[in-house]
Amino acid sequence: MYLRTFYSLMSVLALCLVAVRAPAHGLWDGDDDRGWGEHARPEGKHASVRLYDARGTVVGDVVYVSGIGYDGGVVLNVKGVFVFAGISRVGNVGPGGATSASEMRWQYPQLAYSGENCSGTPYIYYERGAFRPSAIERKGTTATLYIAQDTVSQTTPIGSFGAVIGDPICIRGAPVFVSKAWPVESTLDLTQLYPEPLRIAP
Known part of the structure; x- marks a missing residue:
């Protein structure tokens, strides 16, 4: 049986x-x-898509982490620390604005500041993905990557935030208290290392 x-x-x-x-x-x-x-x-389905700078240098594979206001990014290895650096289309995303179909720029996440008008002590208040928190500050055509210290986040009063709609602008923070803010450990000039415009290709 x-x-x-x-x-x-x-x-x-x-x-x-x-x-x-x-x-x-x-x-x-x-x-x-x-x-x-x-x-x-x-046709067009690839295993990976890469980001190239203005000189044709490969920056890295394009990835996406949670968040809004950007079109992807790359994971950079900065002296053994893995950080996310976001990109967005060149142009003005405001009402009536126009953006490029192929050219990208460094943009996301934005930096926070203790004072008004994007002044005072800079802080990083994004923790997207599993990477070390980071932020990008744009001043004119220069994009600087800020990397957080390897420490526990703290509650910090923020007086203003950086933003990019067409040209870089500053948004007043009121101030607001951000519970996940990290002090800055180091910076990296992205536009010097990987000049814009950036492009995506296989």
Whole structure:
């Protein structure tokens, strides 16, 4: 009796395996044009997309972490510290503005300041992704990456925030108390290391 039950279960398991594997063959091996087989793969689908600077130097693979106000970014290794540096399209994203279809610039996350008019002590108040918190300050055509200290965040009164709509602007903070703010450990001139405009390509 037990042997009969065992053979019955084995037969059912074998049928299930056949049913699962049969459509997978057609889907991935190119037998079915409705799948993503070798001959049916959509044109332009790449394993990775890279960011290049104005000199044609590869900056890194384009990635996306949670947040708004940017179009992706790259993970940089700065002296053994991994940080996220975001990018956005060149142009003005405000009402009636126009943006480039292909040119990018360093932009995100923005920096916070203890005083008004983007003055005083700078703080980093973004912790997107699993990387060391970082922020970008834009002054004219210069983009500087700020990297947080390897420490616990603190509650800090913020008097203003940087923002980029077309040209860099400063937004008054009132002030507000930010519970996740980090002091700055180091900075890096992004536009000197990787000059703009930036472009995305395979």
